[in-house]
Amino acid sequence: MAKEDVLPAIHGGGRRILAPLRGVTIRPFRRVFADAIVQSGFVEAITPFIAANQGFDPLKDRELGSAEAIPVTPQFIGKDPAALRASLERIVAAGYTTADLNCGCPYPMVRNKGRGSGLLRTPEILRQMLEAGCQTMGPGRFSVKVRLGVDREDELLGLMRLFNGFPLRFITVHARTAAEMYDGPCHRGMFAQIISLAKCPVVLNGDIPLTGEVEGIPPGADVMIGRAFIRSLGDREDIGELLDRYIELSRQELCGERPVLCRLKELLAYWKDLPRWRRRWQIAKRACSLREFRVW
Numbered sequence: 001m002a003k004e005d006v007l008p009a010i011h012g013g014g015r016r017i018l019a020p021l022r023g024v025t026i027r028p029f030r031r032v033f034a035d036a037i038v039q040s041g042f043v044e045a046i047t048p049f050i051a052a053n054q055g056f057d058p059l060k061d062r063e064l065g066s067a068e069a070i071p072v073t074p075q076f077i078g079k080d081p082a083a084l085r086a087s088l089e090r091i092v093a094a095g096y097t098t099a100d101l102n103c104g105c106p107y108p109m110v111r112n113k114g115r116g117s118g119l120l121r122t123p124e125i126l127r128q129m130l131e132a133g134c135q136t137m138g139p140g141r142f143s144v145k146v147r148l149g150v151d152r153e154d155e156l157l158g159l160m161r162l163f164n165g166f167p168l169r170f171i172t173v174h175a176r177t178a179a180e181m182y183d184g185p186c187h188r189g190m191f192a193q194i195i196s197l198a199k200c201p202v203v204l205n206g207d208i209p210l211t212g213e214v215e216g217i218p219p220g221a222d223v224m225i226g227r228a229f230i231r232s233l234g235d236r237e238d239i240g241e242l243l244d245r246y247i248e249l250s251r252q253e254l255c256g257e258r259p260v261l262c263r264l265k266e267l268l269a270y271w272k273d274l275p276r277w278r279r280r281w282q283i284a285k286r287a288c289s290l291r292e293f294r295v296w
Contacts, residue, residue, distance in 0.1 A: 006132040017172075017203060018045035019146075019226030020075050020102075020138055023266045027063050028249035032242050033233060036070035040210060040229055044071050046145070046172075049102045049116075052078035052087040059094055062253055075145070077102040079114045088136040098169060099128060099137050103146040106178035117147045118180035120155060130166045139167035144203070145224075146171060150178045153187045160197040168200040172224050175206035175216075188216025227270065234271030240296035247290065257290055264293060 018025055018037060030037065030045060037045070040204060047063040064074060074091055076099060078084055088099055103126065105116025119126045133142035144163070149155025156173065163171055169231065173194055175186035186206040195202045195218070202216055205224040210232060217223065233239065243264070250260045265285060272281040280295040287293035 008291055014220050015043050015203075016041045017224045018042045018070075018229065019205060019224045020046040020048045020289075021226045021230065022048045023263065024048075024230060024270070025226065027066065027068075028246060028253065029267070030068055030072070031066075031249060032246045036233060036236070037229075038069050040232075042070055042225075042229075044073060045199065046073050046075050046100050046224070049077035049105065050087070050243070052076040052080065052084040054080065054083045056087075058087045058090055064091070064094075064096075064203040067109040071098075073100050073143070075100040075102050076201065077105060077110070077115050079119060079122070079125055079129070081125075081132040084129055085132040085136050088133065092265040097137075098141050098143070099133065100172075100191055101133055101142070101144045103144050104174055104178070105174075106147060106176075106181050111150065111178055120146065120150055120159060120178075123159065126159075127162055127165075130163070130168075134166045134168070140169050142166075143169040143203075144171050145174070147174050147176060147178045148187060148190055153177055153190055155194060156190075157197065160194065164197070170201040170203050170222070171198060172203040172205050175204070186216075187194065191216055191221075192218070230267070230270045231274070234268075234274045243296060254259045261287065261290065261293060 011279065025045065026048060047104060050058050050061045050063060058074065072097060076084055076087055091099060101118050103119045105111065107116070110116040110118065114122055114125065119129065130144070146156060173191065175190060176182070176184070177190050188206070191204055202220060203222045203224050208214060208217070208223050208225050209228045210225060236242065250263050254260050254263070268277070268281060268284050271277040283295050284293050
């Protein structure tokens with residue numbers, strides 16, 4: 001691939017990491033859209049979260065286990081340090097060299113159980129999770145993804161001393177609170193304070209476009225992008241061919257048409273406001289079979 005084929009980075013700056021979007025940036029997606037991922041300048045992908053539970057082998061998760069176009073870092077969610085350690089030991093034995101901890105999932109059913117962004121409310125458990133991650137993966141090989149806080153945008157600032165106590169690979173900061181979910185403007189003004197306090201690299205996340213300057217993002221910053229990239233795919237001329245392949249791979253993974261349909265609708269929902277998809281989305285979202293769904 002020629003250098004000029006790669007989209008310019010934000011501010012012409014740092015690395016691009018593909019964000020973990022549950023049900024969307026999954027392995028079949030990464031396989032089907034591999035060329036687009038590379039051409040958009042992504043150098044790494046974080047998997048949608050995998051449960052760190054006692055007795056569950058993470059290598060059985062569909063996210064892991066095959067070669068991909070760019071390096072993939074497994075992300076784990078949980079609140080049991082022993083379970084996290086066991087999960088990480090298994091992926092290390094399988095050849096993975098990096099891992100990520102989900103400290104940012106905003107959904108109430110997750111955070112109310114102390115997982116995801118709920119870890120921000122239990123500093124001692126969070127400390128134990130960071131210890132398990134850094135000890136098992138090794139210095140500079142374990143990262144975390146966080147929100148600014150649960151209810152307040154300054155909560156993360158109070159936790160930076162805790163994070164700074166570990167040799168983290170980087171910390172990814174989504175510039176919203178968990179309570180804000182994905183609504184409203186991002187608080188990008190907080191980035192500068194977090195960067196000034198952090199001893200490890202900071203990756204910036206939250207409604208970041210693929211190109212152009214963004215207020216609050218310093219030149220050369222590493223960024224994590226998800227939704228903007230997904231939306232850009234809806235305008236591809238070959239999107240029908242790519243979706244047919246996506247259906248084929250999804251059928252190999254899932255049992256029956258219904259789960260395949262649900263997966264496809266979750267992807268197409270990102271394109272519902274694009275001119276070419278407005279009418280097609282109205283048909284697709286009501287489809288009860290793959291034959292009805294195929295609107296491209």
